[in-house]
Amino acid sequence: MxxxxxxxxxxxxxxxxxxxxxxPDFPFAYDDYLAHPGGLGHVPDSAVGTEVAIIGGGLAGMVTAFELMKLGMKPVVYESDQIGGRMRSVPFPGHLGVVAEMGAMRFPPSSTALFRYLDMLGLQTEPFPNPLAExxxxxxxxxxxxxxxxxxxxxxxxxxxxxxxxxxxxxxxxxxxxxxxxxxxxxxxxxxxxxxxxxxxxxxxxxxxxxxxxxxxxxxxxxxxxxxxxxxxxxxxxxxxxxxxxxxxxxxxxxxxxxxxxIVGGAQQLPVGLWNTEVESKYWPAGTSVASLNGGTPLPRVVGLRRTAAGIVVRDSSGDERTFPSAVVTAQSWMLLSTIACDDDLLPIDHWTAIERTHYMGSTKVFVLVDRPFWKDKDPATGRDIVSMTLTDRMSRGTYLLDQGDGRPGLICLSYTWSDDSLKLLALDAAERTDIVLRSLEGIYPGVDFRSHIVGEPVSLSWETERDFMGAFKANLPGHYRYQERLFGHFVQDSFEDRHRGIFLAGDDISWTAGWAEGAIQTALNAVWGVVHHFGGASVPGNPGPGDVFGELAPLRLGDL
CATH class of the missing domain: 1.10.405.40 (Guanine Nucleotide Dissociation Inhibitor; domain 1)
Structure with a gap:
C-alpha cells in the first residue's frame, strides 16, 4: 500500500x-556528480573523436552515449529494435499522447539522477495512481x-x-x-x-x-x-x-x-530525447546529437563480440564487422549467453558465472483504450466510483485507471502481473488475455459493462518472451549478492588483465536496483567513467567520479565463509 x-x-x-x-551498497552521489558545473571529466586530445560501441539503445545506452558525446567521444549505437529498451511507450492510433507503458511507467522522486535528465529535456511528470495514493x-x-x-x-x-x-x-x-x-x-x-x-x-x-x-x-x-x-x-x-x-x-x-x-506523454520520450538532443560541446559543431553522429539511425542487432589485437570486434545482423577500442554493453546481460556470440575470454570467468546466475522476473501487461474514463461514474445506490484502482488475488492482479483528461478517451492497464502470475497468461494472445482479466474484473464489479467501453485492439506484452530481454528485470535470489557485486564493480578494471579491459557492462540488471531507471543511469555513469579512465582521461578537479572513490565506497566483498 x-x-x-x-x-x-x-x-x-x-x-x-x-x-x-x-x-545503500555504493553510497555515491550520482546526482551531485551530474550537477557539477565542470562536467564529468575529460579525455586526452588523442582520444577525442574516438568511436565507442554502445550496444543497446535503452536508457543506460542513451545516457552513456550522450555523456560520452559531451566529452568529445563518438558513440556508435547498436539497437535491435527501437530506441527506448524497456521504456517502451506504445501509442494508440488517432489519439496523440495516449500511450500504453509496456515497461517502466512510474518513477519515485528519490530517483534524483533520473529527474535531472527529465528536467534537462523539459519532460513533465504527474502523480501516478497507485493504490491508496492521493x-x-x-x-x-x-x-x-x-x-x-x-x-x-x-x-x-x-x-x-x-x-x-x-x-x-x-x-x-x-x-x-x-x-x-x-x-x-x-x-x-x-x-x-x-x-x-x-x-x-x-x-x-x-x-x-x-x-x-x-x-x-x-x-x-x-x-x-x-x-x-x-x-x-x-x-x-x-x-x-x-x-x-x-x-x-x-x-x-x-x-x-x-x-x-x-511521465506525461510516455517514458520512451526520455531515451529518445537523449538520442535527439543537440549537445553544447567544444568538440562538436552546433546541432550535433547522438542521432546525427549515427546518421539518424542506430546500427542493427549485435550478433557477435570478440577481441583481437586491434580491439573489440562487433558483428551485427547485417554481417558487418567493426572494431572499436572500447565498447559498453547495456543490453540485458543474458544476451551475452544466447543471442550474442561471445569469445569465452571476453570477460573474466567469475563475471561469466555471475551473468549465468542472474535471475530475471517475468512480467505481463494488458492495456485497453476506452471511450471515456467511465470509472468516474458514481453508483447511484452507494455513491461510490463504479470502478476503482484494483488489487486482487484474481487473474487480473493489478488494474490501474489512467485518466487522460477531459474530453479524451480513458486508458486502463487491465492487468499487471509478475513471475508465476505472468506465466499463467503467457500462452494466450492479447485478445484471450483481455477476456481472462475482464472476467476477473466483472466478478469484482458485477453490472459494469467494461467491454462496451473498449475501443480498438488491446495491447499486451510479456517481457520474458521478448527475444532481446527474456525478462522484465533482474531480481537476485538468496546467495546472489557476490554475483551482483562482481557485475556492479566491473567498470573498475585496473586489476584486470589487459585482455579483459575496455569492454564495460551497464544497465539496470548490472545495478543494485534493477527495475528502476535510476539503477540504469547509475551504471551508465559508471561505464562513462570507465571509458574515460580506459583512454587515459580523468575526472575534473572537485568532482571525483564513481571509480575515483571506489576504494572508499565499494560494496562489501563477501568472502568464502
Missing part, C-alpha cells in the same frame, strides 16, 4: 535532506471473493492496518530502518556502509518470505498471506517471496516505492 514507511512529515526535520536512491480517486482490494472499497488505509478492515504495522515494525526491529534512512538522508556514507554491510552479512541467504516468517510481527500465516496479495509499496506480490530480502530492503530504505510519478 502506498504509505511511506517513514513519512517526511513525521520522521524528518525540515532541514534534513529527503530520502534518495543514495546507496492521486487515486479510490482503491478496491479484492481477496478471496470479498471486496473492500477505500480512499485511505483507515477505510479498510483492521487486518490491512495490522499488516501495514507488522511490516513497519519488522523493518524497524530487524532491518535498522530508522537509522539507515537517517544516514541516507544525511548522506553519511560511513554510517550507511556500517549499517548496510551488517544487513548484507546477516541476510544474504534469506528470502523475502523467510524474513517475514522469522519476524514475531508476522507469526500469523494469515498476515503473511494478505501481505503477499496486497504487497509492499505499489505491487510487491507474493511472486517476490522467493527473492532475496536484500532486493526488497534496497527499495524500501531508499523510498523507491513511494510517491511515484508518471
Amino acid at each position: 502506498t504509505t511511506p514507511v517513514t513519512p517526511d512529515s513525521t520522521s524528518a526535520d525540515e532541514d534534513e535532506r529527503p530520502l534518495t536512491m543514495f546507496g 492521486a487515486t480517486p479510490s482503491t478496491v482490494i479484492d481477496l478471496k471473493g470479498e471486496s473492500h472499497y477505500a480512499h485511505v488505509l483507515d477505510d479498510l478492515p483492521e487486518i490491512f492496518a495490522e499488516v501495514a504495522r507488522a511490516w513497519q515494525r519488522t523493518l524497524e526491529d530487524h532491518a535498522d530502518l530508522v537509522p539507515l534512512q537517517r544516514a541516507i538522508r544525511a548522506r553519511d556514507a560511513a554510517a550507511i556502509k556500517r549499517l548496510w554491510n551488517e544487513l548484507v552479512v546477516r541476510f544474504d541467504d534469506q528470502t523475502f518470505y523467510g524474513f517475514l516468517a522469522a519476524s514475531e510481527h508476522f507469526r500469523s500465516f494469515r498476515l503473511r498471506e494478505v501481505f503477499g496479495q496486497v504487497g509492499f509499496g505499489t505491487g510487491g506480490w507474493d511472486t517476490d517471496y522467493p527473492n532475496s530480502i536484500l532486493e526488497i530492503l534496497r527499495v524500501v530504505v531508499t523510498a523507491a516505492d513511494d510517491h511515484h510519478r508518471g
Whole structure:
C-alpha cells in the first residue's frame, strides 16, 4: 500500500535532506556528480573523436552515449529494435499522447539522477495512481471473493492496518530502518556502509518470505498471506517471496516505492530525447546529437563480440564487422549467453558465472483504450466510483485507471502481473488475455459493462518472451549478492588483465536496483567513467567520479565463509 514507511512529515526535520536512491551498497552521489558545473571529466586530445560501441539503445545506452558525446567521444549505437529498451511507450492510433507503458511507467522522486535528465529535456511528470495514493480517486482490494472499497488505509478492515504495522515494525526491529534512512538522508556514507554491510552479512541467504516468517510481527500465516496479495509499496506480490530480502530492503530504505510519478506523454520520450538532443560541446559543431553522429539511425542487432589485437570486434545482423577500442554493453546481460556470440575470454570467468546466475522476473501487461474514463461514474445506490484502482488475488492482479483528461478517451492497464502470475497468461494472445482479466474484473464489479467501453485492439506484452530481454528485470535470489557485486564493480578494471579491459557492462540488471531507471543511469555513469579512465582521461578537479572513490565506497566483498 502506498504509505511511506517513514513519512517526511513525521520522521524528518525540515532541514534534513529527503530520502534518495543514495546507496545503500555504493553510497555515491550520482546526482551531485551530474550537477557539477565542470562536467564529468575529460579525455586526452588523442582520444577525442574516438568511436565507442554502445550496444543497446535503452536508457543506460542513451545516457552513456550522450555523456560520452559531451566529452568529445563518438558513440556508435547498436539497437535491435527501437530506441527506448524497456521504456517502451506504445501509442494508440488517432489519439496523440495516449500511450500504453509496456515497461517502466512510474518513477519515485528519490530517483534524483533520473529527474535531472527529465528536467534537462523539459519532460513533465504527474502523480501516478497507485493504490491508496492521493492521486487515486479510490482503491478496491479484492481477496478471496470479498471486496473492500477505500480512499485511505483507515477505510479498510483492521487486518490491512495490522499488516501495514507488522511490516513497519519488522523493518524497524530487524532491518535498522530508522537509522539507515537517517544516514541516507544525511548522506553519511560511513554510517550507511556500517549499517548496510551488517544487513548484507546477516541476510544474504534469506528470502523475502523467510524474513517475514522469522519476524514475531508476522507469526500469523494469515498476515503473511494478505501481505503477499496486497504487497509492499505499489505491487510487491507474493511472486517476490522467493527473492532475496536484500532486493526488497534496497527499495524500501531508499523510498523507491513511494510517491511515484508518471511521465506525461510516455517514458520512451526520455531515451529518445537523449538520442535527439543537440549537445553544447567544444568538440562538436552546433546541432550535433547522438542521432546525427549515427546518421539518424542506430546500427542493427549485435550478433557477435570478440577481441583481437586491434580491439573489440562487433558483428551485427547485417554481417558487418567493426572494431572499436572500447565498447559498453547495456543490453540485458543474458544476451551475452544466447543471442550474442561471445569469445569465452571476453570477460573474466567469475563475471561469466555471475551473468549465468542472474535471475530475471517475468512480467505481463494488458492495456485497453476506452471511450471515456467511465470509472468516474458514481453508483447511484452507494455513491461510490463504479470502478476503482484494483488489487486482487484474481487473474487480473493489478488494474490501474489512467485518466487522460477531459474530453479524451480513458486508458486502463487491465492487468499487471509478475513471475508465476505472468506465466499463467503467457500462452494466450492479447485478445484471450483481455477476456481472462475482464472476467476477473466483472466478478469484482458485477453490472459494469467494461467491454462496451473498449475501443480498438488491446495491447499486451510479456517481457520474458521478448527475444532481446527474456525478462522484465533482474531480481537476485538468496546467495546472489557476490554475483551482483562482481557485475556492479566491473567498470573498475585496473586489476584486470589487459585482455579483459575496455569492454564495460551497464544497465539496470548490472545495478543494485534493477527495475528502476535510476539503477540504469547509475551504471551508465559508471561505464562513462570507465571509458574515460580506459583512454587515459580523468575526472575534473572537485568532482571525483564513481571509480575515483571506489576504494572508499565499494560494496562489501563477501568472502568464502
